[in-house]
Amino acid sequence: MINRPRIFSLDDTQQSVLNEHGFHGQDILSVNQFTPASLDYIFDVAEEMRAMVGRKGGADLLQGRVLSCLFYEPSTRTSASFIAAMERLGGSVIPITQGVQFSSVSKGETLHDTIRTLEQYSDVIVLRHPEKGAAAIAAAAADIPVINAGDGAGEHPTQALLDLFTIREELGRLDGLHIAMVGDLRYGRTVHSLTQLLTGYDVQLSFVSPEILRLPLDYMNQVRDAGKTVRETYSVADVIASADVLYVTRVQKERFTDLAQYEEVKDFYRITPELMDRAKPNAIVMHPLPRVNEIDVRVDTDPRAAYFRQVKNGMYIRMALLAAVLGKA
Amino acid sequence: MINRPRIFSLDDTQQSVLNEHGFHGQDILSVNQFTPASLDYIFDVAEEMRAMVGRKGGADLLQGRVLSCLFYEPSTRTSASFIAAMERLGGSVIPITQGVQFSSVSKGETLHDTIRTLEQYSDVIVLRHPEKGAAAIAAAAADIPVINAGDGAGEHPTQALLDLFTIREELGRLDGLHIAMVGDLRYGRTVHSLTQLLTGYDVQLSFVSPEILRLPLDYMNQVRDAGKTVRETYSVADVIASADVLYVTRVQKERFTDLAQYEEVKDFYRITPELMDRAKPNAIVMHPLPRVNEIDVRVDTDPRAAYFRQVKNGMYIRMALLAAVLGKA
Amino acid sequence: MINRPRIFSLDDTQQSVLNEHGFHGQDILSVNQFTPASLDYIFDVAEEMRAMVGRKGGADLLQGRVLSCLFYEPSTRTSASFIAAMERLGGSVIPITQGVQFSSVSKGETLHDTIRTLEQYSDVIVLRHPEKGAAAIAAAAADIPVINAGDGAGEHPTQALLDLFTIREELGRLDGLHIAMVGDLRYGRTVHSLTQLLTGYDVQLSFVSPEILRLPLDYMNQVRDAGKTVRETYSVADVIASADVLYVTRVQKERFTDLAQYEEVKDFYRITPELMDRAKPNAIVMHPLPRVNEIDVRVDTDPRAAYFRQVKNGMYIRMALLAAVLGKA
Numbered sequence: 001m002i003n004r005p006r007i008f009s010l011d012d013t014q015q016s017v018l019n020e021h022g023f024h025g026q027d028i029l030s031v032n033q034f035t036p037a038s039l040d041y042i043f044d045v046a047e048e049m050r051a052m053v054g055r056k057g058g059a060d061l062l063q064g065r066v067l068s069c070l071f072y073e074p075s076t077r078t079s080a081s082f083i084a085a086m087e088r089l090g091g092s093v094i095p096i097t098q099g100v101q102f103s104s105v106s107k108g109e110t111l112h113d114t115i116r117t118l119e120q121y122s123d124v125i126v127l128r129h130p131e132k133g134a135a136a137i138a139a140a141a142a143d144i145p146v147i148n149a150g151d152g153a154g155e156h157p158t159q160a161l162l163d164l165f166t167i168r169e170e171l172g173r174l175d176g177l178h179i180a181m182v183g184d185l186r187y188g189r190t191v192h193s194l195t196q197l198l199t200g201y202d203v204q205l206s207f208v209s210p211e212i213l214r215l216p217l218d219y220m221n222q223v224r225d226a227g228k229t230v231r232e233t234y235s236v237a238d239v240i241a242s243a244d245v246l247y248v249t250r251v252q253k254e255r256f257t258d259l260a261q262y263e264e265v266k267d268f269y270r271i272t273p274e275l276m277d278r279a280k281p282n283a284i285v286m287h288p289l290p291r292v293n294e295i296d297v298r299v300d301t302d303p304r305a306a307y308f309r310q311v312k313n314g315m316y317i318r319m320a321l322l323a324a325v326l327g328k329a
Numbered sequence: 330m331i332n333r334p335r336i337f338s339l340d341d342t343q344q345s346v347l348n349e350h351g352f353h354g355q356d357i358l359s360v361n362q363f364t365p366a367s368l369d370y371i372f373d374v375a376e377e378m379r380a381m382v383g384r385k386g387g388a389d390l391l392q393g394r395v396l397s398c399l400f401y402e403p404s405t406r407t408s409a410s411f412i413a414a415m416e417r418l419g420g421s422v423i424p425i426t427q428g429v430q431f432s433s434v435s436k437g438e439t440l441h442d443t444i445r446t447l448e449q450y451s452d453v454i455v456l457r458h459p460e461k462g463a464a465a466i467a468a469a470a471a472d473i474p475v476i477n478a479g480d481g482a483g484e485h486p487t488q489a490l491l492d493l494f495t496i497r498e499e500l501g502r503l504d505g506l507h508i509a510m511v512g513d514l515r516y517g518r519t520v521h522s523l524t525q526l527l528t529g530y531d532v533q534l535s536f537v538s539p540e541i542l543r544l545p546l547d548y549m550n551q552v553r554d555a556g557k558t559v560r561e562t563y564s565v566a567d568v569i570a571s572a573d574v575l576y577v578t579r580v581q582k583e584r585f586t587d588l589a590q591y592e593e594v595k596d597f598y599r600i601t602p603e604l605m606d607r608a609k610p611n612a613i614v615m616h617p618l619p620r621v622n623e624i625d626v627r628v629d630t631d632p633r634a635a636y637f638r639q640v641k642n643g644m645y646i647r648m649a650l651l652a653a654v655l656g657k658a
Numbered sequence: 659m660i661n662r663p664r665i666f667s668l669d670d671t672q673q674s675v676l677n678e679h680g681f682h683g684q685d686i687l688s689v690n691q692f693t694p695a696s697l698d699y700i701f702d703v704a705e706e707m708r709a710m711v712g713r714k715g716g717a718d719l720l721q722g723r724v725l726s727c728l729f730y731e732p733s734t735r736t737s738a739s740f741i742a743a744m745e746r747l748g749g750s751v752i753p754i755t756q757g758v759q760f761s762s763v764s765k766g767e768t769l770h771d772t773i774r775t776l777e778q779y780s781d782v783i784v785l786r787h788p789e790k791g792a793a794a795i796a797a798a799a800a801d802i803p804v805i806n807a808g809d810g811a812g813e814h815p816t817q818a819l820l821d822l823f824t825i826r827e828e829l830g831r832l833d834g835l836h837i838a839m840v841g842d843l844r845y846g847r848t849v850h851s852l853t854q855l856l857t858g859y860d861v862q863l864s865f866v867s868p869e870i871l872r873l874p875l876d877y878m879n880q881v882r883d884a885g886k887t888v889r890e891t892y893s894v895a896d897v898i899a900s901a902d903v904l905y906v907t908r909v910q911k912e913r914f915t916d917l918a919q920y921e922e923v924k925d926f927y928r929i930t931p932e933l934m935d936r937a938k939p940n941a942i943v944m945h946p947l948p949r950v951n952e953i954d955v956r957v958d959t960d961p962r963a964a965y966f967r968q969v970k971n972g973m974y975i976r977m978a979l980l981a982a983v984l985g986k987a
Contacts, residue, residue, distance in 0.1 A: 057452065058393030058421075064716030066742050077446055080423045084395050084450035087421035092716075092745035094738045098427045098756045109948035112955075117735055117947060120970035121742035123715065289446060290438035297441075312449035386722030386781065387750075406775055409752045413724050413779035416750035427756045618775060619767035626770075641778035 024327035027139040028147040031160045031193045036200045043165050045320035046313070053088060053316070062091030065326055068122040070114070071097040071149070072129045077289065077311070078149050078159075082126045085318035094122060115141040124326060127151070145325035153189070158321060159288060160193035162314040167245055169313060170284045170306050174198075180206040180239040183249035183269045183294060185215040190288040191249060192219055199226035206231045206239045210265045213255060235268040240278045246271065248287045250294045271295045276302055286310050353656035356468040357476040360489045360522045365529045372494050374649035375642070382417060382645070391420035394655055397451040399443070400426040400478070401458045406618065406640070407478050407488075411455045414647035423451060444470040453655060456480070474654035482518070487650060488617060489522035491643040496574055498642060499613045499635050503527075509535040509568040512578035512598045512623060514544040519617040520578060521548055528555035535560045535568045539594045542584060564597040569607045575600065577616045579623045600624045605631055615639050682985030685797040686805040689818045689851045694858045701823050703978035704971070711746060711974070720749030723984055726780040728772070729755040729807070730787045735947065735969070736807050736817075740784045743976035752780060773799040782984060785809070803983035811847070816979060817946060818851035820972040825903055827971060828942045828964050832856075838864040838897040841907035841927045841952060843873040848946040849907060850877055857884035864889045864897045868923045871913060893926040898936045904929065906945045908952045929953045934960055944968055 022038070034042075052059055067086040071079050079097045086093050096118075111129070115138045118125055127138050128149040135148035135155070150156040168174055179198060181191050185207050195215070198205065205228050207215045214232065223230055233239065236246070251269045256262040271285055276299060284306040287295055291307070299305050351367070363371075381388055396415040400408050408426045415422050425447075440458070444467045447454055456467050457478040464477035464484070479485040497503055508527060510520050514536050524544070527534065534557050536544045543561065552559055562568065565575070580598050585591040600614055605628060613635040616624055620636070628634050680696070692700075710717055725744040729737050737755045744751050754776075769787070773796045776783055785796050786807040793806035793813070808814040826832055837856060839849050843865050853873070856863065863886050865873045872890065881888055891897065894904070909927050914920040929943055934957060942964040945953055949965070957963050 056393055064714055066745055076425055080450055083423045087395055094741045096734055108950045116966050117969050121738055121973050292437045308445050311446050315450050405754055409779055412752045416724055621766045637774050640775050644779050
């Protein structure tokens with residue numbers, strides 16, 4: 001850690017370190033573009049951001065820079081996180097988080113043209129869009145960096161990064177851990193992206209889900225091809241004693257055609273204080289939020305409940321990415 | 330006034346004065362939490378804010394601080410006031426003033442979880458919510474200060490503070506005044522809160538309303554228990570000659586089951602230039618706005634029309650409160 | 659250019675130059691309020707803004723100043739442009755760009771009262787409204803400057819200014835040019851305003867449209883009264899070889915009662931690479947955007963396609979206007 005770049009007063013050497021990692025001017029579209037080394041770099045910057053926020057709330061690193069926050073579907077959590085990240089770095093935001101569908105778009109403008117318009121006003125664009133591939137279209141249209149904040153069934157790479165960062169922050173390492181994914185592993189985009197990232201580390205993975213919500217085969221094959229130890233099971237009870245991380249997602253009633261089946265299995269994926277009594281003393285519980293009842297609110301006061309700290313890490317990760325793609329960032 | 334704290338360059342003594350008043354880190358939920366002394370303190374700070382804005386527009390007192398402005402129902406006036414207040418102090422805002430209902434909330438997230446999420450990004454939360462008690466729930470959930478910007482039939486304390494501050498600013502004092510509340514005294518939340526605050530001062534109160542919109546008994550009893558001189562009447566004509574303050578609210582047609590009755594009484598509560606001819610030369614007319622036709626627009630040019638100055642005072646009060654709860658504010 | 663005011667460090671002389679042009683404290687409501695001299699002044703300031711943004715992204719010229727961005731109808735492009743303009747000058751924004759109709763307005767508040775309220779919080783108001791004349795009503799209500807960002811069938815003066823500025827920036831001059839307006843010249847507000855501004859210069863004008871979308875007679879008479887050389891034609895092919903500027907707008911199918919007629923003429927107004935092969939090497943193609951298919955996307959890579967640079971000029975013009983009306987700008 002001694003020689004890690006200090007992003008708040010970059011000298012030429014540090015600037016070149018940053019440039020070497022190739023983020024300046026780049027889009028953030030997919031977890032696939034990250035290597036363990038570039039992840040380490042972003043995580044180190046995110047830690048600096050945390051320290052800076054703790055010390056003085058914000059910096060003026062991105063003063064004079066403007067972020068277009070373009071959300072074609074509402075996502076309060078994600079847009080708020082990016083807005084806070086930009087503002088805490090001294091930058092400004094054009095918030096286009098509501099009603100995009102009523103404006104230019106309804107006049108028939110293509111995403112390409114909307115992006116080319118917004119890049120005239122801004123230095124970086126954060127895009128949320130309901131359609132897979134929208135982020136790539138936007139990135140192709142824009143000369144300025146585009147950050148994918150979720151494109152439908154596609155990716156949501158900043159969520160995956162903050163998830164991985166949280167594990168590293170909470171447990172001090174990634175290698176050697178047993179990580180259990182719990183709940184809806186079939187449709188859960190965050191599970192897929194985090195699983196992909198984890199294949200770069202020496203981890204043991206467990207996948208806990210109902211039969212109809214098992215991890216899709218191609219993700220499972222990626223994990224196996226990477227030589228990870230994998231276990232699949234129907235109940236979180238099977239992994240609770242050995243897991244270092246419980247990454248919980250919601251099992252939605254709507255996924256079941258046979259409601260009797262839902263009733264039968266739903267409690268297998270619910271985290272309660274009673275279940276936590278059997279967990280390791282240093283295990284952590286994560287959740288991408290919003291949560292409904294898959295984590296009992298009584299668990300919130302358990303120091304091992306990491307999901308709100310995870311939210312905060314999202315802001316630090318986004319600060320790091322904004323600084324990085326803007327090149328000094 | 331000589332020794333009042335100068336909020337823009339706080340030394341240790343001044344900081345401790347501020348802390349003594351107990352605002353640092355506190356929630357602003359109800360008018361009941363204010364004493365005449367703490368009101369005086371906030372009003373003094375608000376006066377400083379006015380002077381600062383007049384001199385240079387803004388300050389950098391809250392630079393690096395972030396306000397989450399979370400409005401579950403739209404209120405342009407109130408949200409704009411808080412946003413301007415935060416921005417003029419050099420802070421930043423996450424504006425969540427539209428469509429909250431379409432986002433996390435629609436995914437079943439509780440207010441508790443939404444608040445716990447937003448507090449990760451921000452230093453203070455301003456909440457508007459249609460349900461009474463929502464502000465208290467939010468305050469219990471958050472470690473950072475929550476300011477109640479109206480919770481349904483509950484309270485809207487910053488409105489009450491700006492109302493009281495306006496009287497003090499316009500007339501130079503609170504004690505010794507005759508204050509007439511006019512219009513809908515039954516449902517008018519601002520009337521109830523201001524009435525409660527006024528019981529702490531040596532004032533004479535008149536309540537002018539139709540029979541069906543009289544001040545509820547519990548508020549009336551509070552006033553009487555505080556030993557105030559009280560008068561109730563059906564027509565503003567009865568108080569116009571002696572009132573120092575006319576606090577006007579709208580008598581809504583919808584409140585009447587018998588429309589003939591509405592037609593009969595509506596003009597008793599309407600402020601016109603002709604009526605103002607009979608008012609004291611230093612009387613003021615206030616209104617929480619929006620106004621429809623309960624104040625004739627011709628009154629706007631009367632120097633005694635204080636309602637737009639009252640709006641401006643709202644910004645100063647909110648600046649003072651934001652600075653105070655953020656502890657140096 | 660040597661003695662033009664340097665807006666970022668105004669000395670007293672420069673300040674007085676700015677004041678002489680009469681923008682300080684003024685509203686921007688119509689293109690009619692501009693003279694060629696005052697346009698030159700604004701364009702010079704806009705060029706300074708471009709240079710400043712290129713050099714360092716933003717300035718702190720309007721630090722402590724607050725813009726109320728009040729949009730009664732959504733227009734992502736225009737609101738984003740004003741927000742970016744204000745933020746790049748170090749000012750802050752109250753964004754009221756969605757749902758105005760659900761708030762105060764739905765409670766029956768007049769535009770006059772809404773404007774008088776917002777002026778308490780802010781230093782300048784940008785208004786978009788669906789009704790012609792709304793900007794004038796707002797300007798009459800407010801003591802602070804109001805900038806018309808489009809009032810229905812009325813005007814949209816900042817668009818006209820950015821259009822004219824773009825011609826000057828792209829071609830180095832206004833006098834001596836042949837400018838062809840193409841498409842819907844009847845309903846196109848931007849065409850009308852730009853045409854009016856161009857009557858102040860030594861230009862040749864061509865109007866290319868279907869019969870039912872010809873330029874209204876009063877605008878045509880203004881142009882003729884100003885002694886301009888004018889040509890009207892049905893097809894852009896007739897002007898392509900000699901035009902210096904093609905100002906393209908959309909021919910909407912909905913305007914035609916006889917769809918066969920639309921099908922017959924629509925291609926007369928479509929800009930394609932094949933058409934551009936016959937255009938002058940230094941000609942430029944402009945469009946107020948959004949564009950649908952009236953300009954082939956393959957034209958985008960033609961260096962003569964100026965429409966996205968035109969968007970960027972909109973930000974510089976708005977920066978210049980905000981600075982000018984705030985008097986230091």
